Amino acid sequence: MAREKIAMPHEEVEQFLAQQRWAVLATLDEDGSPWADLVACALVNRDLHFQVCRTTRSHANIERDPRVCCAMDVFPSYYEIKGASVHGHARRVEDSELCVTLASRLADPGVPVADPAGDDSDLYVVSLDDVFSFDFGRIQSKY
Amino acid sequence: MHVHDFQRESEVSVADETEIGLSREALEFLRRSGRGFLMTLRPDGSPTIHPMTALCAEDRLAYNTYRKSAKAQNAARDPRTCTLLLSDYEDTHAQALVYKGRARALDSESLEVSRPSATRPTGNLSSSVPNRANARLREGKRILLGIEPEETRLLGADGEGG
Numbered sequence: 001m002a003r004e005k006i007a008m009p010h011e012e013v014e015q016f017l018a019q020q021r022w023a024v025l026a027t028l029d030e031d032g033s034p035w036a037d038l039v040a041c042a043l044v045n046r047d048l049h050f051q052v053c054r055t056t057r058s059h060a061n062i063e064r065d066p067r068v069c070c071a072m073d074v075f076p077s078y079y080e081i082k083g084a085s086v087h088g089h090a091r092r093v094e095d096s097e098l099c100v101t102l103a104s105r106l107a108d109p110g111v112p113v114a115d116p117a118g119d120d121s122d123l124y125v126v127s128l129d130d131v132f133s134f135d136f137g138r139i140q141s142k143y
Numbered sequence: 144m145h146v147h148d149f150q151r152e153s154e155v156s157v158a159d160e161t162e163i164g165l166s167r168e169a170l171e172f173l174r175r176s177g178r179g180f181l182m183t184l185r186p187d188g189s190p191t192i193h194p195m196t197a198l199c200a201e202d203r204l205a206y207n208t209y210r211k212s213a214k215a216q217n218a219a220r221d222p223r224t225c226t227l228l229l230s231d232y233e234d235t236h237a238q239a240l241v242y243k244g245r246a247r248a249l250d251s252e253s254l255e256v257s258r259p260s261a262t263r264p265t266g267n268l269s270s271s272v273p274n275r276a277n278a279r280l281r282e283g284k285r286i287l288l289g290i291e292p293e294e295t296r297l298l299g300a301d302g303e304g305g
Contacts (some may be wrong), residue, residue, distance in 0.1 A: 024180040026182040026191070031221075032184070033225070034225040035182075036226065036241045037298075038239055038298060069189070069190045069191050070192075073194040074232075075178075076230040085191060087190075110236065111235065112298045113237065132260035
């Protein structure tokens with residue numbers, strides 16, 4: 001039996017991402033293996049933005065190889081599980097006006113991040129061109 | 144395969160470091176944590192993340208997944224993985240565990256697999272969902288993916304990030 005298609009349409013992905021304050025970040029270590037971190041994030045201008053402390057391994061990884069993945073999920077109950085993984089190349093945010101906007105959006109993400117105040121961090125953006133999403137509410141064969 | 148509630152064993156003392164190199168803090172976090180973000184490598188070498196339920200098998204991180212899933216196929220092609228573990232499904236977290244290691248298919252028949260002691264909301268989920276997952280495991284449609292630890296790091300314990 002073919003697996004059911006439970007991906008969210010792009011508009012719903014954007015709505016979902018707009019509600020998220022933090023994400024799990026995957027970067028690549030020097031040997032090409034994955035490394036994990038938690039970051040504050042915000043959807044602004046239909047792109048996903050996130051903050052990474054300059055002293056972290058994740059920051060060094062992005063500067064060497066910008067390929068990243070950011071994942072978020074929610075689990076109010078089993079059939080309300082939703083999540084998305086955003087793949088792409090992280091670009092540093094240089095726009096000072098945007099940096100000010102992001103500063104307030106990225107404060108207090110609720111998870112242990114390095115440099116939560118963002119004083120020693122860089123801001124990155126990744127577009128929503130390559131997103132894998134799931135919404136268990138779309139499962140037809142509920143048990 | 145025998146699945147049991149790990150809550151009963153949560154007070155079992157362990158040495159400062161286990162024989163597979165996990166610190167006591169990392170092992171205790173692993174035992175109570177069920178929210179895993181498994182990272183694998185796509186065919187082009189870029190990272191991807193699979194949010195899924197984390198299990199504990201012989202004091203190692205493990206996942207029950209379909210043999211044909213992207214995560215299982217990625218791990219078969221390149222076993223290097225990393226996982227971000229959270230203890231529950233709340234919106235805020237004081238701690239998290241980064242668990243880096245190599246994946247391999249485990250013999251699920253000979254293992255004791257523990258569900259995390261932290262609770263998770265199940266809503267209207269009937270018990271048939273986990274039962275079906277275990278049945279698929281016995282049928283060989285699903286596999287138990289064990290992650291041999293190479294490096295762990297607790298986030299939040301001392302105010303540090305990754």
